Amino acid sequence: MTNSTIRLEPDSVERIRGAEKRAFVVVLSGDRMGEMFPLKDDRTTIGRGLQTDVRINDEGISRTHAVVEMENGDYLLSDAGSTNGTFANGNKVDRYKLQEGDKIQIGASSVLKFTYHDDLDEDFQRTLYESALRDRLTGIFNRGYFSNRLESDVAFALRHGKPLSLVIFDVDDFKPINDEHGHPVGDQVLSALAHRVLGTTRSEDIFARYGGEEFALICRDVDAMRAAKAAIRIKETVADKPFDVGGRSLAVTVSVGVADLSQLVEPKAEALVEAADAALYVAKRGGKNRVEVYDPENEPTRLV
Numbered sequence: 642m643t644n645s646t647i648r649l650e651p652d653s654v655e656r657i658r659g660a661e662k663r664a665f666v667v668v669l670s671g672d673r674m675g676e677m678f679p680l681k682d683d684r685t686t687i688g689r690g691l692q693t694d695v696r697i698n699d700e701g702i703s704r705t706h707a708v709v710e711m712e713n714g715d716y717l718l719s720d721a722g723s724t725n726g727t728f729a730n731g732n733k734v735d736r737y738k739l740q741e742g743d744k745i746q747i748g749a750s751s752v753l754k755f756t757y758h759d760d761l762d763e764d765f766q767r768t769l770y771e772s773a774l775r776d777r778l779t780g781i782f783n784r785g786y787f788s789n790r791l792e793s794d795v796a797f798a799l800r801h802g803k804p805l806s807l808v809i810f811d812v813d814d815f816k817p818i819n820d821e822h823g824h825p826v827g828d829q830v831l832s833a834l835a836h837r838v839l840g841t842t843r844s845e846d847i848f849a850r851y852g853g854e855e856f857a858l859i860c861r862d863v864d865a866m867r868a869a870k871a872a873i874r875i876k877e878t879v880a881d882k883p884f885d886v887g888g889r890s891l892a893v894t895v896s897v898g899v900a901d902l903s904q905l906v907e908p909k910a911e912a913l914v915e916a917a918d919a920a921l922y923v924a925k926r927g928g929k930n931r932v933e934v935y936d937p938e939n940e941p942t943r944l945v
Contacts, residue, residue, distance in 0.1 A: 668751065669744070688703055689706070698794075701725045707719065715738050717738055727746075728747070729746075740755070791847075804902070806863045807868075807917045808858040812854035812895055845862075869934050876895055876931070898934075904937055
């Protein structure tokens, strides 16, 4: 995400209460959801190609899918000969004059919003969009963002022949922690655990709270063997030392399931989650505080 400031010519700047407004597109859904991209004062390209100004990974997006050009103070959206077309507010367009709030749809699931912001607006909106992607308790990504990115990452991995793995882990015996010490202490454990595990992850991976005491890690460009090493690192990081919360020292462990996209009969996002969940179930049943890798030849995990 770029923080560069683009100055527009006087006749191309919308001014409200004396504040200089700059044009952006904000990704509302699809890959890179929540990110803001400033539009150039001449020509901005949108697509999945490496050289595009607004690069979005989506199975249905062409390498250079659409273009936004500045003409006489207006921003004009044009289709760049894409395979699946460019849509503005639900209507297919070849060339369209953008207005504040217009929705641009490209590909199967990517929607962008055209908008103006001044410097203060930009900072506020970045914070607002970022917070919408985060779990309030732990500060890591929430399930909605996780699901969105997993769909995109699976499509990217299949298209480019790249490995992709998913790690799902669950706090062992979490209910007794809540029952004995109260939900505020349980919440502190989850928050501290998420922070501790986050320190073991790579910047290119997606770490999210999947729900309740369950967490997920999307491991990009990683096969099952390397993902299993990451899973072991997570397990050991959690168990290495107790969590000091609410004036108490609590020993916590996690059970971890790992799945590799290449091992699935139907390589889809939903199937990858089911496979990792199946491996997690085996880890739980096998005594907890352990890591299991999905194996399509192993009866207990043959659920996908």
